[in-house]
Amino acid sequence: MLRVRVSLLLLIATVVGARAPAAQGLGSIHGVVYDSLLHEPLRGAIVWVGGVQGHAVTDAAGRFRLDGVPAGRHVVAATHPGLEPAGLFTLTAAATVAAGDTATVGLAVPPLAIFWLRGCHDTLGVRADSGIVVGAVGGATSGSRLAGAGLLASWRGLIQSGTSDVLVQEREARATTDSLGAYYLCGVSTNVVVRVRGYARADSTGAIDVHVGPRGVARLDLQIGAGGRTAALCGVARDTAGQPVPGARVIVHEGASGLTKDDGTFLLSGLPAGTQWFSMHAIGRERFEQAVVLRAGDTTALDAALRPVALTLDPVRVLGTRGARILAQFERRRLAGSGYSRTEDDIKKMGSMRGVLSTIPSVRFPPRARAVFDLTVLLPQGAGGLCVAPVFIDGELASYEQLRTYRTTDLVGLEVYPRSSTVPQEFQSAVSTCGVVVVWTKFLR
Numbered sequence: 001m002l003r004v005r006v007s008l009l010l011l012i013a014t015v016v017g018a019r020a021p022a023a024q025g026l027g028s029i030h031g032v033v034y035d036s037l038l039h040e041p042l043r044g045a046i047v048w049v050g051g052v053q054g055h056a057v058t059d060a061a062g063r064f065r066l067d068g069v070p071a072g073r074h075v076v077a078a079t080h081p082g083l084e085p086a087g088l089f090t091l092t093a094a095a096t097v098a099a100g101d102t103a104t105v106g107l108a109v110p111p112l113a114i115f116w117l118r119g120c121h122d123t124l125g126v127r128a129d130s131g132i133v134v135g136a137v138g139g140a141t142s143g144s145r146l147a148g149a150g151l152l153a154s155w156r157g158l159i160q161s162g163t164s165d166v167l168v169q170e171r172e173a174r175a176t177t178d179s180l181g182a183y184y185l186c187g188v189s190t191n192v193v194v195r196v197r198g199y200a201r202a203d204s205t206g207a208i209d210v211h212v213g214p215r216g217v218a219r220l221d222l223q224i225g226a227g228g229r230t231a232a233l234c235g236v237a238r239d240t241a242g243q244p245v246p247g248a249r250v251i252v253h254e255g256a257s258g259l260t261k262d263d264g265t266f267l268l269s270g271l272p273a274g275t276q277w278f279s280m281h282a283i284g285r286e287r288f289e290q291a292v293v294l295r296a297g298d299t300t301a302l303d304a305a306l307r308p309v310a311l312t313l314d315p316v317r318v319l320g321t322r323g324a325r326i327l328a329q330f331e332r333r334r335l336a337g338s339g340y341s342r343t344e345d346d347i348k349k350m351g352s353m354r355g356v357l358s359t360i361p362s363v364r365f366p367p368r369a370r371a372v373f374d375l376t377v378l379l380p381q382g383a384g385g386l387c388v389a390p391v392f393i394d395g396e397l398a399s400y401e402q403l404r405t406y407r408t409t410d411l412v413g414l415e416v417y418p419r420s421s422t423v424p425q426e427f428q429s430a431v432s433t434c435g436v437v438v439v440w441t442k443f444l445r
Contacts, residue, residue, distance in 0.1 A: 027097040030065040031104055033058050033078050036111040037086070037215035045080040047107070049095075071099040078107045087134060087219030112216045119184025129157065129171065131190040131212035133220055136181045137198050140223040140231075140274040141296045145181025149200040149224065150174070153210075155189045156426075170428075190216055198222040198275070206254045206276035207397070208291045223293050225273030231294035232269040235302040236260070237280055245306050248282035249443050252292075257402040273297075280304050281443050323444040326395065330413050330440060333424060339417035339435075347411045356408060357437070362418040375400045379418050379435040387434035389416075392427055394444045406441060413440035 035042040041062025048055040049069055056064040078091045088109060095105040115132050137149040153173045177183045188194045195207040205222050212218045233252060237245040237260045244264025251257040255271040273296035280288040285306035294300050334341040340360045350356040353375055357363050364378040364386060381387040391398050415438040417423045427436045
């Protein structure tokens with residue numbers, strides 16, 4: 001009996017002894033995640049160790065702790081939703097863990113100066129516009145990266161003149177993709193929306209809106225169509241409860257527009273391939289906007305959820321706060337008399353969009369033999385010449401194909417400036433010396 005007890009004790013001792021090294025083979029990792037672009041700790045970042053179950057979330061000071069990490073050398077990784085717009089999906093650092101000990105590690109977002117050194121050809125210094133847009137450009141048909149493609153960013157900057165006057169200045173930045181199709185647009189605004197367009201030979205993307213934000217870096221990948229090939233876009237508009245939204249206006253800017261059907265579905269065809277800017281809006285709902293990639297000869301599907309918005313209503317117009325402000329500007333221009341204008345009451349008396357435009361002096365149309373329903377406006381230019389006037393719908397550069405989808409009952413205002421010298425600054429273009437047509441609708445936000 002004694003021999004049996006001794007054997008049992010030895011067996012227990014052996015098992016305990018076998019388990020002890022395993023417990024002693026674990027350690028911990030603690031550290032801080034820091035956002036060098038914002039110059040502050042990164043709160044709410046998810047931190048984990050490759051091959052080890054579990055994760056930690058950083059606190060307000062950016063601190064984290066991971067326990068139960070096997071001894072050895074590991075890769076510590078962190079991610080945060082706020083880093084994705086800058087193209088920084090995962091931060092990593094190496095850490096060596098000793099059994100029963102705690103290793104310290106720091107993870108940091110690279111500072112803006114590092115991005116600047118990588119892709120910009122001058123010194124960062126102190127400047128009003130210090131943002132960077134980075135990305136890659138590929139072909140919408142081939143999918144391969146495009147070397148030597150051009151990028152153009154444009155935005156409006158505000159400059160103080162004197163003690164009380166503020167001037168609006170058009171600014172731009174240009175770049176060219178390298179041999180791998182990558183680009184850096186340096187020195188763009190971080191405070192206002194920057195419009196970026198990519199182009200290669202005779203093809204280009206649409207004008208894509210980018211808000212760089214306080215981090216100073218934004219990532220935008222683009223695809224450019226080739227040979228004028230077209231694409232299509234389909235989808236459905238729903239509210240936040242999942243119910244279809246009929247009659248919502250869907251627009252592919254510089255492409256086409258239309259309305260959603262009773263079941264909320266839509267289909268736009270004949271669109272330029274490549275990355276384009278898409279928007280959808282309906283009365284009483286927030287505007288939905290994003291970039292979409294349209295592939296040549298294919299149909300892209302896109303669903304949108306339109307959230308409700310509180311509207312300020314008056315007896316005539318259904319407009320949001322921004323709409324009221326913009327129409328106040330329209331009213332000031334109308335009273336100044338620098339161009340020709342028509343109010344909502346004027347437009348109501350007209351039976352067609354062409355009829356409204358026909359009441360404006362200097363407006364001409366292509367010969368009816370060519371296009372009976374053509375709304376293209378021709379304005380005088382030079383000695384007896386004519387030019388095609390750019391058309392803006394709700395402040396956005398649009399096309400006459402888009403204008404055809406609107407009814408006169410959709411409009412709340414119309415402006416025509418016959419010559420480039422009379423065009424307000426916000427509608428001037430460096431690529432056009434013609435006058436402009438400006439249309440304001442009830443869908444304005």
